Amino acid sequence: MNMPSLASAGRWGGRLTLLLGLLALGGWLFDQPVLKATLDGTVAMKANAALCFILLGGALWGMAAGSAGARQRMAVTASATLAGLIGLLTLIEYAAGWNLGIDEVLFREPEGAVGTSHANRMAPNAALGFVLAAGAVVLLNTLPGAAWLRLLAVGLCVGVFALGFFSVLGYAGQISGGYRWWNLTALAFNSAVALLVLGAGLTASALHLAELRWAIARSATVLFATVLVLIVALNLIAYRSAVSLVQSVESVFVTQHVDVRLERVHVAINEAESSARGFVITGDERFAAAYDRSITNLVQHAVELLNATAAQPEVRPTVDQLAGLLRDQKRHLDTVIALRRAGGPAPVAGMTADEVTGLAMPEVRALFARLSQIGDARLREQIDRGVATANRTFLILPAGSMAAMVLLSLVLLLLNREAASLRRSETVLRSSEERFRSLVTATSSLVWTASPEGSLLGPVSPWERYTGRRWEELRGDGWMVALHPGEAAEVRGAWERSIRAGGFFELDCRLRRHDGEHRHFVLRGVPVLAEDGSLREWVGTCNDIHDRRLAEEAARESDRRLRTALTAAEVGTWSWTVRDDVLVWDDFMAPLFGLMPTESPRRLEDFLKVVDAVDRGRLREFLAAPPADDASCDLEYRVHWPDRSVHWLAARGRAYRDETGQVFRIAGVAWETTRAKEAELARAQLAAIVESTGDAVIGRALDGSIVSWNPGAERLFGYPAQEVIGRPLTRLIPASLVGEEELLLARIERGERIDHFETQRVCRDGSLIDVSVTISPVRDANGSVAGVATISRDITARREAQRRVQESDARHRAILESALDAVITMDHESRVLEFNPAAERLFGFGADEAIGREMTDMIIPPAMREGHRRGMARLLRTGEGPILGRRVELTALRRDGTEFPVELSITRSGRDGAPIFTGYIRDITERKQAENALTARARQREAAGRLAQLALTTPLAELFEHATEVVAATLEVELCKVLERLPEGEGFRLVAGVGWQPGLVGTAIVPADNESQAGYTMLSDNCVTVEDLSSETRFSGPPLLLNHGVVSGVSVVIRGARGPWGVLGAHTRRRRMFSTDDLGFFEAIAGILGGAIE
Structure with missing residues (x-):
């Protein structure tokens, strides 16, 4: 359990750091010095330092807020990394003396700014603090598992805090070593405060995010490390103060050394001036020799003076000016001496004393006086600074030590306050873990845990036992090698989507067992959240459903086979629950009633409404009192379809009884018997037709004896049935036609059919009559010819019929002339006999052109002509064809060669013994x-x-x-x-x-x-x-x-x-x-x- 104070301290530390960075960056943006440098006359917080404080403050705020989303963690890490990179590049610039150009990215600072060694460049201690803070944020944001990494994160946080603390302490005690290292850019006061606040917030967040368990176990190590850091820091301050004191003393000696060199230069120039004047006046070479020695000494002492003042920028410009004047004075004196040697006293006789010695001497003397004053002032200042530094050192050391002890006491108090709560939590956690291990051992499922990123963490033994692989091969995402190759990509994709969504995960897949068998499993995963809402880990199970899956597949296969059998037999199943009056049909029952499956009745009365009223009573009786035993009952009934057609159904049902003997359900099957009923009816009708027809229908055996004789034969020939049954048929055949009958019988035995054969027969009274005979073979179950059926019709009335046909032909021609559809009549050779006007308009041929031509070549497309001829030949040979008596859709051909769709209906009629075909053709282009x-x-x-x-x-x-x-x-x-x-x-x-x-x-x-x-x-x-x-x-x-x-x-x-x-x-x-x-x-x-x- 984390302390609210630590989490709150981390958040407030991030907010304050962010605010200080924004204020300083606003000062640069709006050129407000008070925002850039809090204290007048001190160094300003650099623009890139302000940016780093904004980045790290925002990162600390987001990290301490407790949001553990992947994008949030990524943003925190990215912000800290960018700030650390800026700090690291700045340290590289200081160490290598480079200028990488990162200092002027945001704003430019004028040269010579207060406390700045390189324009726009942040202080090295600020850069180091940013590197340490970035490292701490990255480690804490990723929550590493290794204890030494967590200790390192805390150490980095304490380091940031120490940098800020000693910088603020340096400003408070006016110790420049606390905030300025060597002569590099100094750390601004507001930067020091921001660094202190950032370090405190990071330290609090470190204790909060690490959950303190490891801190309690290593509290002594952390405390000693903190004390060591503080002691070292205080010694460094004392060292820096001593160094400052030594530097002050050294500065005193340097100043005195400069004064000595300056005095020597002064003496040398005066001696050179006096020697030059004496040589000009007397011409004595001894003065010239003295002048040369003075000039030599002057040059030597001037060089020493320049070297001594090389590191003193406050006096170096004056010394450089003095050196210039001395060079001018030396050239002037050299010129005067040269003139005196060349021309005697005459060339210089007109010079005044000042002209001889040079006009620059007064200015040289003034510079000597100024340098002496500067040296005295610096000497007094350095002595005072050294004394003050020594005094403050003795005050800072005890104050800093006291502050360190107070800080350590506060940390120890917080740790002790947390220890008791953590011990209780750890006890509960150990108990929970023991129960979890026991559950893992006892269950047959594969229990697993995974990191927030989806890497498998354990437990180890169940996975090793099942897969036969070592844990080193399975950990992380190695467990996916056990997936079936055909499902690995799908499972990986689903698992990655669940990780991104952070939601419940469930998927069916197959895992390879150690013996090589792939078994079906259900993978389930549940995200476990931390107290702050972040995803801590995944916990899940892999349940073996292989046996259940096989049983389900076997059941489905059995059901599929049953449904296939029912489909093939066109049998439907039904069930009626008596008590609830619930009728259930399968999908095959509804078509038997002309209904869609969704229209199936749900109550008994709804079903009985479609049953024919005559059969409804029998159904009610069966359902009200089914057989008492377990025997099934067969029923036949008629149903009325929605299109008003009547269909016959057969049903077989059985009653199911409870322990009291009461019927609670009746179930069975049903199938359609309409075709069988129609065939039975057709046989009955055929028998009735034979009995009632006026034609003579005679059945005979192959030996010629009569086996059946209908009333029509009795009326036509005058013989009663009892006189001819069993007798040969030859008594009905004239003697001159016996040979003809034998030929006909031979054709029949070969299986041929003889239609409308016109011949003569003898009646009982001896008279001859003309008859039209149709003779057909009668076949047995094996297809062999077993008898002969003969239909004889008196054609006496034929002439009357022909007359009627002629009248009918006249009417037919009138209909053809006025018909909207094309009507074409052709003979058995496909030659056109009739071609009505509608056909002329439709095909583009005139009747005079069409009649007599083969229809196939006129209106049948070339690609279909051969097929048409084969079909016509088959029709003439067998009397059957696929389009005879039906409406079919075909493609026709116009005279201009265009093809178009037509609807064709063909009827057959006879003329002079040869078949005649009439086609009714309708253009269906628009419909198509x-x-x-x-x-x-x-x-x-x-x-x-x-x-x-x-x-x-x-x-x-x-x-x-x-x-x-x-x-x-x-x-x-x-x-x-x-x-x-x-x-x-x-x-x-x-x-x-x-x-x-x-x-x-x-x-x-x-x-x-x-x-x-x-x-x-x-x-x-x-x-x-x-x-x-x-x-x-x-x-x-x-x-x-x-x-x-x-x-x-x-x-x-x-x-x-x-x-x-x-x-x-x-x-x-x-x-x-x-x-x-x-x-x-x-x-x-x-x-x-x-x-x-x-």
């Missing part, structure tokens, strides 16, 4: 166009819907390629493209497409404006269609389209979130007009692509 339009619209909507789904998960480049394929396939065009508009409207680049020459996609450039269809589309901002590119006048045909033979096309603007992005185009090499549905689909695809573009 409407149907095709509906189909195309549905296909387009489906394609657009699938593409919209893909746009949610597919990368943009892949989506473009898939979109062009979808458009090309749906619109049935050869070419499709996606063009991306180039910057500044320079043109378009082909980024995706179908049907283009290799190498063009990704490289081809299409011109803009009116130089291309794409450019015109972008200008008009509308959907642009082109019927014929060669005659297009709105824009020029680009080479890309012309080189591919494009004739027609359509294009539309792809509009992204930021405006027009490019153009979507589709083109074909044939002339084509795009429908309104095509344009709507095309614009929908462009809208989907535009929505996918961010």
Whole structure:
């Protein structure tokens, strides 16, 4: 349990540090010295130092606030790293003497600023503090597990605090060594305060985030380390004070040394002046020799004076000026002496004494006086500073030691206050961990824990036992090697998504056991949160569901086989719960009633409503009193479909009883028996027809004996059945036609059928009658001819029928003349016999042209003619055909060669023994166009819907390629493209497409404006269609389209979130007009692509 005071101290430390940095940066921004340097006349906080305080303050605030989101931690780490990098580069600049250019990034500072060795550069102790603070933040933000790393983090925090503390102490005691190292840039007072606050906040956060468990165990180490750091720091202050005192003493000696050198220079110049004057007046060479010695001494003493004042900027300018005057004076004296030696006293006789000695001597003497005054003042100042430094050193050491002891006492108090609570927490934690280990050992599941980043942490033994691998191979993400190869990528992706979302994780997968078997498991993971809401770890289980999965699959397979069997048999299952009156049907029951599965009745009365009223009572009786034993009961009943058709159903049901003998459920199966009932009815009807028909229906065996004789035969031939049954049929055949009958019988035995054979028969009274005979073989179950069935019809009334047929033909011709549909009659050789006016209009042939020609060559497309001839031959041979008596849709051919869809119905009739076929043909072009339009619209909507789904998960480049394929396939065009508009409207680049020459996609450039269809589309901002590119006048045909033979096309603007992005185009090499549905689909695809573009 963490102390609220530590967390609060960390947050407030971050806020105050951030505030101090913002104030200083505001001072630089608005040129307010009071914000840059809190104390007048002191060094200002540098702009990059203020930036570092802002970065570290914000990082400390965010870290101490307790947010553990991945982005929050990343921002904290990034801010601290940037501040540490700035500090590290500054230290490198100081150490190597480089200028990396980082000091002037934000603002520029004038040269010679107070306490600044390099313009704009922060103090080295500030840079070191930023490096230490950044390291501490990075370590604490990542919460390392190693104890020595945590100790290192605390040590870094204490180091930052010590830097700020001793800098503030230096300002308080006026000890420059506390805040300024050597002669480098000094640490500003507000920087020292900010560093102190930052170090205190970091230290509090370190104790808070590390949860103090390790701190209590190593409290003595931390305390001794802190005391050692403070003692070393105090000794450093004392050392710096002693060094300052020594430097003050050295400065006194240096000043005295400079005064001695200055005096010697003064004496030498005076001696040179006197010697030069004496030589000019007397001409005595001894004065000249003395002058040379004085000049030599002057040069030597001047050089020593320059060397002595090299490190004294306050006197060096005056010394340099003096050196210049001495050089001028030496040249002047050398000139005077040279003149005296060359011309005697005459050249210098007119000079005054000042002219002889030089006009610069008064100024030289004045400089000597000034340097003496400066030296005296510096000597007094350095003596006073040394005394003051010594006095303050004796005050700082005890005060600093006292402050260190107070600080250590406070830390010890906080640690002791936490210790008792932590011991209790650790006891509870150990107990919880022991229970957890026991649970892991006892359970058959694989229990696991993982880090917030998803790395597997343990426990070890269950995973090793199951996989047969060592823990070193499984830890981290190594456990994924146990996944089934076909599922590894999916599991990894789902696990990574759960880690990012921080939510519950569950997934079915297969894990490889040590014996090589992949077993089904359910992986579940739960995020465990810390008290501050951050993700601490993952805990989960892997439950073995392999056996259950196999049992479920076996059950599903059994159910599938049952359903397959029921489907094949067209059998449905039903169940009725008696007490609740709940009727349940499976999906196969509803079709038996002409219903959709969703329309199935749910109550018994709803079911009985569709049962025929005659059968309803029997059903009620069965359901009210089912058989007492476990036997099933069979029922047949009729049901009325919604289309008013009646169907027969058969049902078999069984009652289920409870322990009291009461029926609680009745269940069974049902199937349709309509076909069987219709066949049975057909047989009954056929028997009735045979009995009631006026034709003579005679059945006979292969030996010619009569086996059946219907009343029609009795009426036609005059013989009662009992007189002819069992007798040969030859008694009905005239003697002259016996040979004919034998030939007919031979054909029948070969399986042939004889239709409408006209012959003569003998009646009982001996009269001959003309009959039309149809003879068919009767086959047994094996397909062999077992008998002969003969239908004989008196054709006496035929003539009357022919007359009626003629009248019917007349009416037929009138109907043909006025019919709207084409009517074509042809013979068995496909030659046209009739060709009505509607056929003339439909096919373009006149009746006089069509009649007599083969219909196949006139109206059947060439590709279908051979098939038509084969079908006609089969029809004539077997009497059966796929289109006879049905309405079928075919493709017909006009005289001009165009093909069009028609609806055809063919009927067959006889003429002179040969079949005649009449075809009724209707042009269904408009209907087909409407149907095709509906189909195309549905296909387009489906394609657009699938593409919209893909746009949610597919990368943009892949989506473009898939979109062009979808458009090309749906619109049935050869070419499709996606063009991306180039910057500044320079043109378009082909980024995706179908049907283009290799190498063009990704490289081809299409011109803009009116130089291309794409450019015109972008200008008009509308959907642009082109019927014929060669005659297009709105824009020029680009080479890309012309080189591919494009004739027609359509294009539309792809509009992204930021405006027009490019153009979507589709083109074909044939002339084509795009429908309104095509344009709507095309614009929908462009809208989907535009929505996918961010």
